Amino acid sequence: MSSQSLDSFFTPKAVAFAGSIKPGKIGYEIIKSMKEGKYQGGIYPINPADGEVMGYKVYTSVSELPKDADLVVISLPHHAILETIAQCGRKGIYAAVVISSGFSEVGNHEAERDLVEEASKWGIRIVGPNCAGLMNPWYNHFPSIEVRALPGYTAFVTQSGALGGATLAMAEELGFGFSKFISYGNRCDVGDIELLSYLADDPQTRVIVLYIEGIDKGREFLRSAHAASKKKPVVAIKSGRTQAGTRATSSHTGTLAGVDQIYDAAFQKAGIIRVEGIEEMFDLCQAFSHCPLPNGNRVAIVTNSGGPGILAADKAEQLGLDVAEPPLSLKNKLKPHLSPHASLKNPIDLTVESGYDEYRIALDCVLSEYDSAIVINVATPYLDSTGIARGIIDAAKKHQKPIINNFMAGRIVKEAIQLLDEVNMVNLATGERGAFVLSKLTERIKIQERIQFASID
Amino acid sequence: MHRLIEKAKSENRHLLEPEVLSLLDSYGIQIPPHKVVHNEKEALEAAKSLGWPVVMKIVSPDIIHKTEVEGVILNVQNEKQVSDAFSRLSSLEGTDKRIEGIIIYPFQKAEVEISVGMVRDSQFGPVITFGLGGIWIEVFHDIAYAIAPLSIEEAQNMLNSIQAHEILKDFRKRKSVDRKSLSELLVRISQMAVKEVAIQEMDLNPIFPMEKGYFIADGRVIL
Structure with a gap:
């Protein structure tokens, strides 16, 4: 069909x-x-x-x-x-x-x-x-019992209706939208395989998410997912229950190979990015919907406070990103514009008295050197966070590079985050989550290269 | 279906070790020199022609894990030891433990042992594994998994994705292993796994990577 x-x-x-x-x-x-x-x-x-x-x-x-x-x-x-x-x-x-x-x-x-x-x-x-039905928010079409999705760029295909419903309710809170939502329930006919090829060609869909409990027709699924991930990112949330040891085996290989490892191998073959749960999925899909892919793995962390910058840097390094120190030329370029107390390593700590100009100039300069940036603002109530947001927005315009913002926290940054939202800039609750997202955007480039060589019969 | 697999299936047994080697050989995989013998005289001649020292193992349709029944004798150094080994291995025979011969290889020592395996998954078909070999695979579970068939790039990626991948490179004055031939081994195993659908599981463990090529020191194929 x-x-x-x-x-x-x-x-x-x-x-x-x-x-x-x-x-x-x-x-x-x-x-x-x-x-x-x-x-x-x-x-x-x-x-x-x-x-x-x-x-x-x-x-x-x-x-x-x-x-x-x-x-x-x-x-x-x-x-x-x-x-x-x-x-x-x-x-x-x-x-x-x-x-x-x-x-x-x-x-x-x-x-x-x-x-x-x-x-x-x-x-x-x-x-x-x-099943819980389906939705096409771009077409005002909601034949479902669940919370109506906002229009967005993530297609969500779920095997569990209940999890799908909960995800939609959470998404509503976050203002996160969907291009399509499909709960296929018992999958007696239309399932992941066909939906993947449909969504791969769906103009509103920029990223496809699958919530999977189990797959049937595994080889067909691989072919379909492989073809889809050539066109756009495919993300899977797969529960990690392992059934190792339940299979009757006579070889060591058979004994050691758990279901979970086999799913990982299958996802790897098809170019599917696996995430641990809903929160990671939201973070990643926002980025895939709105950020260009980085050209490499060098990330700059621009912050106005030491602690959160270091946490983000540690996480980034742990995930294989390169948090390299800026070259001298870049430091010299930055120095005249920043506070004398600013730290010009990476994280680049602009210090607390920085606003529109410091953020704009610093981000503009680092993006000429790095592949991506995490921009952190640990706000104090007396500082104008909207100025910082505008500085970031103005700097970002000049670069086609992924930027993840992390404005902390709560009421005092609400207005600033709204400004970022309006221009589709991604803001996440912590810099560590930003590091995770950038590592996955980087992985996506490697996947695009790798799946060209995947041999699928 | 390969004729040896067909034969083993009709006899309701797994492949015997010499059959495993012959199957691998037919898929272009390097197999070590070996001889199957049925009496002490043949054993002595085989050992002499293969070169000292040798390894002697039982060939039995009833015993999958030979080491556990002491069916493997390593580092057999001279004629007397061949005779002793031959009688010790022959004595393992019993009514429920048929012995169809003794297989003799040159004894190969290696610092690095790796393993290649396959398990057929009901959903995704043949899954190829690559990891450290010998007992280490069970200690560290340092194994890369990939769905067959494999391209050469996917095979190279497997070599790089085990935790201990550094051990396959130049390491403390030891020369790098022959990564090209190991990648080719994985590709060929994956092609065999796709083609020979009767194979349910496979262990090639240990494999000794050499500066040129590799030495498959043990293999089993489960139907």
Whole structure:
């Protein structure tokens, strides 16, 4: 099946909803989310009780629906779904999001097989069952029970609906947006393999994130992920539970090779960047969405306070970045513009009395020399952090290099961080997290080189 | 399927050591000189032609881990020791421990021991491993993993990604190992693993890296 066939899921002309239309029920809540999300196409609730819901005409059967419906969202009890699928097939609706549970996740494999069989009879593609739905925020399309995502550049594909929902709720707090969100639940049809190739060509998606608990069709997954990571970064959150020792083995190799190491090897082959959890994912995806990749691993740390600068430098070195001291020429260039107490090693400590000019000039100078920068502002309430932010923004304009800011902390830097946000500059809560992100941006360059040589049959 | 694998499968056993060597050889992998003997006279002739000292090991379809049953005798230095070794190894035979011969190699000593292995994963297919060899692999678990097939670049990357990778380079007056031939070994093993789907697991351990080439001192292939 070509990736083209997934378009109806993400950019449907009109959406039908087969499920309860009572307030508080899933069917009703999804329609409400579509309405509140300002979906522009037709919204067609289907229910034996006709009339209206939220101002939308209710259709008593699929056959009555207007012709433009090309996606159906099903939240019916599992035993009532097959008939609806058949009706959709007759009506020419070839995409179905099945939210309903009661399938293989509770051992009801027969019901899931029947669902797949009926759908394939009509050529209907399924996301789900037992899923949290999907979203295309750029299209105001929210057929999901979860918190509506803001538009952004990260596509998030999750095997766990609950984790997906929690991630969306956290993202809302952070103001972090998504290009697409897909919870595929039991993955009876559409899964990672197809989504990877779809999202690789999706213009709004700059980075693809997978939350993976387990993979089926491993070799196909590798091919698809490999092809996708040639086009854009692919990040995976994989829980690290190891099943080493559960396999019957006769060789030492077999005994030593844990599932986790094998996943690492698979990700390496496909060029997938593995992260430990949601927090790292958010940090990294912000950077992949908004920062250019560095040309090398030399990082400058510009700060107004010693401690946080050193923590960031230690972390950067530990992660393989080069926190080299500036050459004499650069020191000489910086010296006349900075406080006599400024430290011109790396971290470059501008000292506490620095503002717009010092930050702008220092960052401009170091970016001519280094591949990337971490810029730290440990604010004191009496200092104007917005001036520092403007200094960074002005310096950054002249360079196509990744900069991670770390404005600390809380209320007194809120306004300054907002200024950074407005121009899509990344600000993270600590410089160490900035170091992590830069190490991964650097890794991405190596991955791009490496996967050209990966041999995949 | 390779005929030796087919034969072993039909007899419901894993590959015997001489078969492992012959399989590796057919995939262009360097194998050490060796002889399989069935009596003391053959053993003496083999030892003399291979050159002293030698290693003698049992060839048995029933015993996977030969060292654990004392089925390996290293550094056999003369004719008397060959006779002693031959009778000690022959005495290991039992009703549930068939012995189909004794395999004799030249005794090779090396400072660095490495290992190459394969395990077939139900999802990702053959996974190739590279690490320190001998007992060290089990002590340090310093192993690089990669999914087959491997390109030469991926194989080189494996050599560089073990913790102890410095040991493969010029190190304290010792010359660097032959990294090119080790990379080629990994590539060929990976190609064999992709092609021979009946192989479930494989250990080549220890392998002695040489200034030129390598010496595979032991190997097992599990079907």
